[in-house]
Amino acid sequence: MMSDVIAELDAALEESGEDVVLRRVVGTGNAVNIDVTIRANVRSARTPDQLAAGVYQDDIRVIASPTQIRDAQWPGGVATRPAPFNPDQSLPRRGDFLIVKGRKFHVEVVDAISVRGHVVRIVMTAKGNSAT
Amino acid sequence: MNNARSYVLGATNITVPVPAQALSAVINLDGMTAASLVAQFAYGSGGASVEALVQTSLDGVAWFDVARFDFGTVSATKIANLSALTPRGIVSAAPLGAEGVFDGFLGNELRLLYTVTGTYLNTTLTVRAAVR
Numbered sequence: 481m482m483s484d485v486i487a488e489l490d491a492a493l494e495e496s497g498e499d500v501v502l503r504r505v506v507g508t509g510n511a512v513n514i515d516v517t518i519r520a521n522v523r524s525a526r527t528p529d530q531l532a533a534g535v536y537q538d539d540i541r542v543i544a545s546p547t548q549i550r551d552a553q554w555p556g557g558v559a560t561r562p563a564p565f566n567p568d569q570s571l572p573r574r575g576d577f578l579i580v581k582g583r584k585f586h587v588e589v590v591d592a593i594s595v596r597g598h599v600v601r602i603v604m605t606a607k608g609n610s611a612t
Numbered sequence: 613m614n615n616a617r618s619y620v621l622g623a624t625n626i627t628v629p630v631p632a633q634a635l636s637a638v639i640n641l642d643g644m645t646a647a648s649l650v651a652q653f654a655y656g657s658g659g660a661s662v663e664a665l666v667q668t669s670l671d672g673v674a675w676f677d678v679a680r681f682d683f684g685t686v687s688a689t690k691i692a693n694l695s696a697l698t699p700r701g702i703v704s705a706a707p708l709g710a711e712g713v714f715d716g717f718l719g720n721e722l723r724l725l726y727t728v729t730g731t732y733l734n735t736t737l738t739v740r741a742a743v744r
Contacts, residue, residue, distance in 0.1 A: 507625040509734025510654035510687075514623050556620025556740075557635030557724050569636075 485600045489545045493519040501579035502572055504555045516554035520544040522580050525605055540585055542578060542604040571599065578606050613643030616744040622724035626662060626735040630728040637672065637723035641743055644718050645696045648742040651681035652689045656734025659685055663727040664739055665708065670719035677708040678717060694718060
């Protein structure tokens with residue numbers, strides 16, 4: 481069952497994960513932050529297969545569950561577009577931010593893993609070259 | 613209610629004129645008896661007027677106005693509180709006038725519908741609802 485897969489991940493993240501903030505910024509001047517706190521497993525992107533071209537030692541690899549995003553209905557109401565160009569706005573995307581232990585990371589790559597058409601796990605690679 | 617929390621009904625960059633753009637709804641608000649609304653308008657330059665209409669629905673099909681926030685060319689934060697427990701006699705459903713509220717009626721969904729006249733720059737509109 482798809483719900484069992486998510487429940488298992490939630491249990492694992494509860495035990496071995498940490499709370500991080502997923503942020504989407506709306507607007508340029510007078511920008512607005514839309515935040516949701518998610519439970520995630522955060523590791524350095526340091527294994528040989530993860531240290532591919534363009535991925536550096538201070539980047540992080542984050543495994544998160546869709547549970548908190550779904551519960552918060554993040555990022556809230558959005559304008560829908562006609563199919564087939566109507567991406568799920570609740571999935572993190574390049575340009576979003578992660579705040580981990582008070583440090584901001586830029587989301588670069590998102591892999592939303594689905595089982596039977598439902599997202600059960602979100603894997604993100606984020607760049608940590610920001611001092612803020 | 614089961615999902616009491618603060619939700620983002622919409623956070624959008626205000627730029628070109630928009631004729632009544634409805635955003636996707638915040639759903640699964642069964643048991644909602646009250647909603648505290650905050651509409652934040654961060655003004656940059658240009659533009660003429662922005663109308664932010666909060667609507668509720670019992671079925672996701674028919675939508676009814678419950679609060680309307682109006683903005684022009686100055687930053688402002690406006691609030692309203694709605695209670696589903698306020699006695700309400702029989703009235704005809706009607707569009708709200710400027711800065712109007714229709715208290716005593718909340719379904720299980722909320723959404724933001726906004727209208728823009730004039731062309732704005734560096735301007736954002738954010739509407740949040742804390743439901744309980």
